[in-house]
Amino acid sequence: MGKLWGGRFAKTTDKLVEDFHSSIHFDQRLYRQDILGSIAHATMLGEQGIITPAEADQIIAGLKELLAEIEAGKVQFDVAAEDIHMNIEKLLTEKIGAVGKKLHTARSRNDQVALDIRLYLREEIGQVKHLLLELIETLLELAQQHTETVMPGYTHLQRAQPITLAHHLLAYIAMFQRDVERLQDVLKRVNVCPLGSGALAGTTFPLNRERVAELLDFPAITMNSLDAVSDRDFAIEFCAAASLLMMHLSRFSEEIILWSSSEFAFIELDDAFSTGSSIMPQKKNPDVAELVRGKTGRVYGDLMALLTVMKGLPLAYNKDMQEDKEALFDAIDTVKGCLLVFTPMLATMKVREDNMRKAAQGGFTNATDLADYLAKKGVPFREAHEIVGKAVLYCVEQGKALEEVTLEEYRQMSPVFAEDLYEAISIDYCVQARQVPGGPAPAAVRIALQQVEKWLAASRQ
Template sequence: MKLWGGRFQKETDRLVEDFHSSISFDQRLARQDIRGSIAHARMLGKQGIISPEEADKIITGLQSILADIEGGKVEFEIGAEDIHMNIEKLLTERIGDVGRKLHTARSRNDQVALDIRIYLKQEIREIEALLVNLQETLLEMAEKHLYTVMPGYTHLQRAQPITFGHHLMAYFQMFKRDIERMQDCFKRTDVMPLGSGALAGTTFHLDRQAVAAELDFSAISENSLDGVSDRDFAIEFCAAAAILMMHMSRFCEEIILWASAEFQFIELDDAYSTGSSIMPQKKNPDVAELIRGKTGRVYGDLMALLTVMKSLPLAYNKDMQEDKEALFDAIDTVKGCLLVFTPMVETMRVNREVMARAASGGFTNATEVADYLAKKGVPFRKAHEIVGRLVLGCLEKGKSLDQLTVAEYKEASPLIEEDIYDAINIEKCVAARKVSGGPAPEAVLESIKSGRAWLERLKNIAS
C-alpha cells in the first residue's frame, strides 16, 4: 500500500505508476534527502515532538541507508514513486513504525524544495571551481602572449591590430561575470524552505533556524506558499548556465575558425581533436563543435523550466516534478563542457607568425592614419574621409599603407610627414593603445594583475 494510500480503494494503474514515478532521475538526490531528514529528525527530537530516543533511532537508520546506497546495495522501487518515499519505505522496513514518525511536520513539497536547494548549492560551488581553473589558465596564456600581435575583427573583417593576450582577456571578463552570476544565484538558492509543509506550515513548534544552521543555510523562507512553489533559483541557475555556455560557444566558434586552413592561427592538440573515417588528412575540432552544439541544449533546459512554471497557480503542482531533469541536464552539461574546454584551450598551439602576418594585412592600421591627422588638428570625420581615399588608392595600386611613399601621402594631405611610418607600424599601433582596458602590453598586464587579485579575493572568501 502507498504511504499516502489511506483514502484510496484501488491500486494505482501500472501505466500511471510508471508515468508518475520520478525515481529514475531524482535518485541522485539521495544524499541530500537523507541529510535533510537527519536534520529534521534531530530537530523533532530536540523540540520534544518525538522522543530523543526515536530521533536517534531514525538518524541511525538513515545513516545506514546512506551507507548502503553509496555501497550500491540499494535498489529503488518505481512503485515508491520518488527518492523521498523510497527512503522512508526503507527506513520503516529497517526500524519499524518509528520510521513513520520522520515525516511529522513535513511534506514532500517542502522536502523536495530543500533537497534541490542543497544539491544546487553544491553544484554551483563545483562549477565556480571549474571556472576559476579556466580563469587561471586564461591569465597564464594572456601573459605569455602579451606581445603576440593578431588582427581584431568586427563583422568578421579585419579591423585593428590587437594582441592575443588582449583577446584572451576579453574572455576572462566574460567568465568573470559568469562566476558573479553563479555567486548571485547561490545567494537566492541559500534559503531553507523546510517547515513550509505542504503549503501552510504546521501546527508543530519547529525550530527552523536550527535546521537551517545544521544544513548550512544562511536564511529560511519567509512565506510557506512561496517556500514550496518557488523554483526561481533553478530558473536563475539555468539562465546563468545558458549565458556561460554562450560564452564558451563564442570562444569555440573562434577556435574552429582559427584552426582552419584559411586562418591557421592555432593548432589544436591531438588529444582534443578527432579524425575522419574516410578522409585520412582531416583533423577536426570536434570538441569545440560539440560544446557549441551543447549550448542549445542548455538553452532548451532554461526554456523548459520557464514554460513549466509560467502559469502554475500557488502552491505546489505536479508539473514541478519536471524541474529536475532540466536542472540536472543543465548542471551536467555545463560541468562536462568546462572539464574538457579548459585543457583544450590550454594545450592549443598558437601560430604567432601567421597571426602577425594577418594583423599586417587588411589595412588594420588605417585608423592610425586618421588618428595621426586628427592629432594635427584635422577634424576626425575629415581625416576619416582622407584615409578612406588613401585605402581606395592602395586597393587600385595593389599596395598596403606602409608601401605608400611620402609623396603619395602628401597628395592626400600635406600634413603627413615621414613620421607616418612610425605611426602605422603594427607593433607600435598596438603599443600606443595604452588606455585602460586597451591592447597595449602594459595595459593588458595591468588587466592580468587585476584579474589575479580578483581571483585571490575569490579564493579567500571561499576558504
C-alpha cells in the same frame, strides 16, 4: 508494502500511471541531500520533543547506515515508491521498524523536495564555480605568455585593428568573471531553507525552523510557506546564468573553430582534443569546440522548459513541478561537462604567432591609426577619415599596403603627411600606443592581468 499515501484509495495505482508518475529514475541523484535533510529534521523533532530523543537517535542512525549502503551500491530503488523521498522513508522503515514512520512528522514532500533541490544546487553551483575559476586561471596563464603576440581584432568578422592575443583572451576572462559573479548572486537565493513550510500552510507542530537551517548551513529560512513550496525561481535563475555561461563558451568555441581552420591557421589543437574523419585521412576536426557550441542549445532549452512549466501554475505545489528536475539536472551536467573538456583543450593548443602577426599586417588594420595621425596634427577627424579612406582605395587599386605608399604619394593626398607617419602606422606602434586602461597595449594588458590575478585569489577564498 502499500503506498505511503494509500489510505484514501480503494484501488491500486495502474501500472501505466505508476511508471508515468514515478520520478525515481532521475531524482535518485538527490539521495544524499534527502538523507542529510532528514537527519536535520529528525534532530530538530527530537530536540523539540515532537518525537522522543531516543526515536530521533534511532532514525538518525538508520539514515546514516542507509546512506553508507547507498554509496556502497547495495540499495536498489523501487519505482513503485515513486520518488527518492518515499524510497528513503520506505527503506528506513524496513531497516528500523515502525519508528521510521515518524520521520515524516511535520513535513510534506513539497517542502522536502524544495529543500533537496536547494541543497543539491548549492553544491553544484560550487562545483561549476570551481571549474570556471580553473578555466579563468588557464586563460590567465595563456594571456601572460602572449602579451606581445600581435593579431588582428575583428568587427563583422573583417580585420579591423591590431591587438594582442592576451587582450583578446582578457575579453573572455571578463565574460567568465561575470559568470562567476552571477553564480554567486544566484547562490544567495538558493541558500534559503524552506523546510517547515509543510504542504503549503506550515504545521501546527512547534518546529524550530532556524535550528534546521543551522544544521544544514543555511543563513536564512523562507518567510512564506506558500512561496517556499512553489518557488522554482532559483532553479530558473541558475539555468539563465548557465545559458549565459554557455553562450560565452559557444562564442569562444566559434573562434577556436575558425582559428584552427587552414584559412586562419592561428592555432593548432592538440591531437588529444581533436578527432578525424572516417573517409578523409587528412582531417583534424575541432569536435570538442563544435560540441560545446551545439550543447549550448540544450541549456537554452532547459531554461525555456522551466520557464514554460512554471508560467501558468497557481499556488502552491502542482505535479507539473516534477518536471523541474530533469531540466535543471541536464543544465548542470551539460555545463560541467563542457567546462571539464574546454579548459584542457585551451591549455594544450599551439598558438601560431607568425600567422597571427601576418594577418594583423594585412587588411589595412592600421588605417585608423593613420587617420588618428592626421587628427593629432590638427586635421578634423572626419576629414582625416576621408583622406585615409581614399588612401586605402588607392592601395587596393595599386596592390599596396599603407606602409608601402611613398611619402610623395601621401603628400599628394594631404600636405600634412610627414616622414613620421611610418612610425605611427607600424603594427607594433599601433598596439603599443593604445595604452588606455582596458586597451591592448602590452603595458595596459599587464595591469589588467594583475587585476585578474588578484580577483582570482579573492574568488578562491
